[in-house]
Amino acid sequence: MSAEIIDGKAFAAKVRGQVAEHVARIKADHGITPGLAVVLVGEDPASQVYVRSKGKQTVEVGMNSYEHKLDADTSESDLLALIEKLNDDPAVHGILVQLPLPDHIDEDLVINSIDPAKDVDGFHISNVGLLGTGQKSMVPCTPLGCLMMLRDHHGSLSGMDAVVIGRSNIVGKPMAQLLLGDSCTVTIAHSRTKDLPDVVRRADIVVAAVGRAQMVPGAWIKPGATVIDVGINRIDKPEGGTRLVGDVDYESCAAVASAITPVPGGVGPMTIACLLANTLTATCRAHGLDEPQGLTA
Numbered sequence: 555m556s557a558e559i560i561d562g563k564a565f566a567a568k569v570r571g572q573v574a575e576h577v578a579r580i581k582a583d584h585g586i587t588p589g590l591a592v593v594l595v596g597e598d599p600a601s602q603v604y605v606r607s608k609g610k611q612t613v614e615v616g617m618n619s620y621e622h623k624l625d626a627d628t629s630e631s632d633l634l635a636l637i638e639k640l641n642d643d644p645a646v647h648g649i650l651v652q653l654p655l656p657d658h659i660d661e662d663l664v665i666n667s668i669d670p671a672k673d674v675d676g677f678h679i680s681n682v683g684l685l686g687t688g689q690k691s692m693v694p695c696t697p698l699g700c701l702m703m704l705r706d707h708h709g710s711l712s713g714m715d716a717v718v719i720g721r722s723n724i725v726g727k728p729m730a731q732l733l734l735g736d737s738c739t740v741t742i743a744h745s746r747t748k749d750l751p752d753v754v755r756r757a758d759i760v761v762a763a764v765g766r767a768q769m770v771p772g773a774w775i776k777p778g779a780t781v782i783d784v785g786i787n788r789i790d791k792p793e794g795g796t797r798l799v800g801d802v803d804y805e806s807c808a809a810v811a812s813a814i815t816p817v818p819g820g821v822g823p824m825t826i827a828c829l830l831a832n833t834l835t836a837t838c839r840a841h842g843l844d845e846p847q848g849l850t851a
């Protein structure tokens with residue numbers, strides 16, 4: 555194994571420290587406490603774990619956390635009414651509606667009903683359009699966390715060949731926009747891409763975000779490339795029990811890459827840290843305060 559391990563857990567702790575410092579300052583100077591509302595519909599146990607750790611970390615950086623847990627059979631109109639209330643609540647600077655939503659609720663409708671200025675996930679069409687045209691926006695947390703780690707590792711990304719595997723609205727597409735914004739030559743690959751191994755082999759930067767356990771083998775990686783693994787998949791261990799793995803085959807990729815993010819402890823913790831950074835950014839914009847440096851795209 556030769557690759558440097560990019561420690562997302564440590565990086566996320568550093569980001570949270572910067573957020574906490576800034577929060578303390580705006581509290582002391584302006585009497586403002588950032589507030590993040592998280593809305594969870596249904597009982598999905600994995601989702602509940604994320605919501606809990608988000609809530610805990612929100613409080614740890616000095617923000618107010620508002621959790622709304624709704625029954626799985628909550629109607630779309632009740633959910634929209636809650637969002638309207640949160641949009642109008644000056645104590646709430648950020649709103650996150652945990653995805654996926656139950657089938658009877660129109661996800662796009664719900665996301666686009668969030669005030670874009672409070673859309674700390676960056677999923678509202680206004681924010682997507684602003685990001686795509688290089689204007690100031692709220693940037694989706696997972697791609698923002700990946701970008702922070704890449705910038706930290708490489709300094710400039712200018713002119714690098716980047717391949718994003720996966721074309722989701724949540725990760726693949728915004729990741730491609732951010733890499734383009736940093737002057738990479740960007741390819742978005744997906745399930746219909748021809749000769750995927752050859753496409754991936756051209757890349758200086760590989761971002762894997764397909765949601766398929768260990769699908770990228772080391773044989774696809776150009777020696778010396780940087781591998782960012784967005785996948786979080788739970789698989790059975792041969793000896794019983796389960797473990798988390800990414801979308802890349804860690805052992806074989808780490809043997810040829812120059813740097814790689816582990817799962818767990820890579821992109822996941824950075825996603826939550828960036829959610830807090832976005833909540834701080836939204837708070838500063840709402841009150842016309844200076845934005846934190848280095849915590850936005």
Ligand SMILES: Nc1nc(=O)c2c([nH]1)NC[C@@H]1CN(c3ccc(C(=O)N[C@@H](CCC(=O)O)C(=O)O)cc3)C=[N+]21
Pocket residue numbers: 601604650651652653654675695786798817818819820821822823824825826
């Ligand atoms: N509107 C919305 N925004 C989201 O950002 C969002 C969402 N919906 N729905 C669910 C997914 C999932 N998600 C994770 C965040 C952090 C970890 C994380 O920190 N994982 C740890 C491991 C956790 C464990 O051990 O189970 C790690 O990778 O090291 C995982 C998953 C955010 N999501």
